[in-house]
Amino acid sequence: MKKAAIIGSGIGGLSSAIRLAAKGYMIDVYEANNSYGGKMRETKKKGFRFDMGPSLLTMPEKIDELFFLSNKNPRDYFKYVKLDEGCRYFYDDKTIIRGFTDIDKFTKELNEKVGVSEKKSRDHINKNTFIFDSTSFLFLEKSLHKIKTYLSFKVFIAFLKLPFLQIFQSMHSANSKRFENKKVVQIFNRFATYNGSNPYKAPAVLNSISALEFNKGAFYPELGMFSIATALYNLAVDLGVRFHFSTLIEKISVKNDVVDGLFVSEKLYKKDIIICNQDIHFVYKNLLPKRFTLKRILEQERSSSALIFYWGIKKKFSNLQLHNILFSNNYEEEFKKLSANQTIYDDPTVYINITSKMSKNDAPNNCENWFVMINTPNDIGQNWEEIIVSARKNIIKKINNVLDVSIEDYIVCEEMLTPKLIETTTQSFRGSLYGSSSNSRGSAFFRHPNFSNQISNLYFCGGSVHPGGGIPLALSSSKIISELIN
Numbered sequence: 001m002k003k004a005a006i007i008g009s010g011i012g013g014l015s016s017a018i019r020l021a022a023k024g025y026m027i028d029v030y031e032a033n034n035s036y037g038g039k040m041r042e043t044k045k046k047g048f049r050f051d052m053g054p055s056l057l058t059m060p061e062k063i064d065e066l067f068f069l070s071n072k073n074p075r076d077y078f079k080y081v082k083l084d085e086g087c088r089y090f091y092d093d094k095t096i097i098r099g100f101t102d103i104d105k106f107t108k109e110l111n112e113k114v115g116v117s118e119k120k121s122r123d124h125i126n127k128n129t130f131i132f133d134s135t136s137f138l139f140l141e142k143s144l145h146k147i148k149t150y151l152s153f154k155v156f157i158a159f160l161k162l163p164f165l166q167i168f169q170s171m172h173s174a175n176s177k178r179f180e181n182k183k184v185v186q187i188f189n190r191f192a193t194y195n196g197s198n199p200y201k202a203p204a205v206l207n208s209i210s211a212l213e214f215n216k217g218a219f220y221p222e223l224g225m226f227s228i229a230t231a232l233y234n235l236a237v238d239l240g241v242r243f244h245f246s247t248l249i250e251k252i253s254v255k256n257d258v259v260d261g262l263f264v265s266e267k268l269y270k271k272d273i274i275i276c277n278q279d280i281h282f283v284y285k286n287l288l289p290k291r292f293t294l295k296r297i298l299e300q301e302r303s304s305s306a307l308i309f310y311w312g313i314k315k316k317f318s319n320l321q322l323h324n325i326l327f328s329n330n331y332e333e334e335f336k337k338l339s340a341n342q343t344i345y346d347d348p349t350v351y352i353n354i355t356s357k358m359s360k361n362d363a364p365n366n367c368e369n370w371f372v373m374i375n376t377p378n379d380i381g382q383n384w385e386e387i388i389v390s391a392r393k394n395i396i397k398k399i400n401n402v403l404d405v406s407i408e409d410y411i412v413c414e415e416m417l418t419p420k421l422i423e424t425t426t427q428s429f430r431g432s433l434y435g436s437s438s439n440s441r442g443s444a445f446f447r448h449p450n451f452s453n454q455i456s457n458l459y460f461c462g463g464s465v466h467p468g469g470g471i472p473l474a475l476s477s478s479k480i481i482s483e484l485i486n
């Protein structure tokens with residue numbers, strides 16, 4: 001039986017473990033933390049439960065697929081529902097736009113709230129869906145770094161569509177050409193943040209991300225996001241995968257440019273295959289012999305990070321739903337501050353996720369569990385203590401203005417996640433949420449491959465490599481690896 005090791009039990013690591021176990025490999029997963037999930041974690045405090053990392057589920061069929069290939073029923077492990085409203089958008093002038101996942105309802109909502117014709121918004125969503133459908137089979141399902149990927153008729157057709165895929169303009173440019181209404185542009189621009197990018201720089205092909213929410217749907221696992229990691233962990237255990245928690249891997253052994261094994265507490269464990277789920281930056285910096293270092297990878301621009309407050313709130317807000325965005329009044333200035341100035345804007349866009357709207361046990365009676373997040377630059381040594389104090393004030397000011405409340409009076413407990421903590425708890429370089437940024441065409445499409453060009457039998461999965469960050473993409477990376485290993 002071939003032996004494979006996986007370093008890290010994030011979504012990419014768990015799904016790779018399942019795919020290889022289903023192929024008959026003997027799998028050991030080594031995880032530095034004392035539990036599975038990586039960025040997908042949860043915390044509990046004073047009767048509140050909070051998902052600490054990802055909050056939005058799209059493309060759940062990619063999770064189900066792992067159960068089907070293992071001959072299991074996914075519904076025995078976790079259940080999810082499709083959301084009617086993907087997100088609710090709030091503006092300073094008290095306009096509220098409900099981001100319905102049904103295209104008819106959403107285009108009607110835009111027409112009623114801001115006077116944009118239903119045809120115009122439908123055309124935009126259809127265009128974004130066209131981009132998604134034209135690129136996803138290649139971008140999400142294949143390695144872009146293998147010649148054979150390009151030798152198919154389907155790919156040839158995809159290349160013919162290139163002029164229509166909006167590769168040569170920014171997301172903002174494409175969105176503002178379509179809509180004069182700034183509120184609507186802001187809604188479509190926001191999807192750049194789904195992979196930690198800047199809509200004023202990222203190529204418009206990334207507008208395809210919005211097709212997920214407005215066309216294919218947004219979902220919620222009945223027991224919260226962490227239940228996805230638990231379901232995958234349970235499936236992996238059922239398939240015989242062995243987990244070694246609180247085990248930091250410090251070195252990969254390479255002999256004659258072939259993977260040989262890995263060191264756990266200075267003892268070498270021989271392996272036929274190694275899959276790194278850890279941030280690719282640290283793989284080159286810490287795990288591999290120095291002669292393999294790729295300077296280009298170590299110097300890549302990183303995606304944005306986040307500052308999150310987990311607040312127990314002793315009040316219920318009927319005007320909020322599961323996902324809520326309180327938009328900055330000046331989105332462009334906010335992104336300038338984030339990317340050029342590497343700091344936080346005084347009027348930040350605030351995201352509030354409240355899972356107790358869906359999972360009643362996540363908060364005590366008459367209370368809500370608020371996950372309050374703003375985008376931040378990644379950590380390049382800013383004075384975070386100072387930034388966090390002023391960001392907290394500005395977040396509260398925004399919430400109070402938009403929701404006509406004095407939110408401080410209702411906060412009964414608080415926890416926080418900062419760029420520095422994201423790095424220390426998940427070993428993501430500079431606390432970036434999605435590995436390298438996708439702010440340019442090259443960086444969006446040619447992230448680090450899922451295999452090593454230099455070392456045989458070494459593979460890479462998770463949000464820092466191809467195809468990118470986010471749950472569906474991390475899941476895709478393990479599918480690509482599984483096919484490469486074939």
Ligand SMILES: Cc1cc2nc3c(=O)[nH]c(=O)nc-3n(C[C@H](O)[C@H](O)[C@H](O)COP(=O)(O)OP(=O)(O)OC[C@H]3O[C@@H](n4cnc5c(N)ncnc54)[C@H](O)[C@@H]3O)c2cc1C
Nearest residue numbers: 008010011012032038039054055056249278462463470471
């Ligand atoms: C606050 C936040 C919000 C997000 N929101 C969303 C969202 O709404 N929707 C979405 O789809 N995505 C979202 N994401 C992104 C998503 O969480 C990630 O893209 C995805 O979980 C990445 O998984 P991964 O496979 O890259 O592994 P990671 O989660 O990065 O896990 C890597 C694991 O490897 C372990 N490890 C690292 N080095 C070693 C070592 N040397 N030895 C042993 N173990 C090691 C780490 O401890 C960690 O557990 C969000 C992320 C964050 C942080």
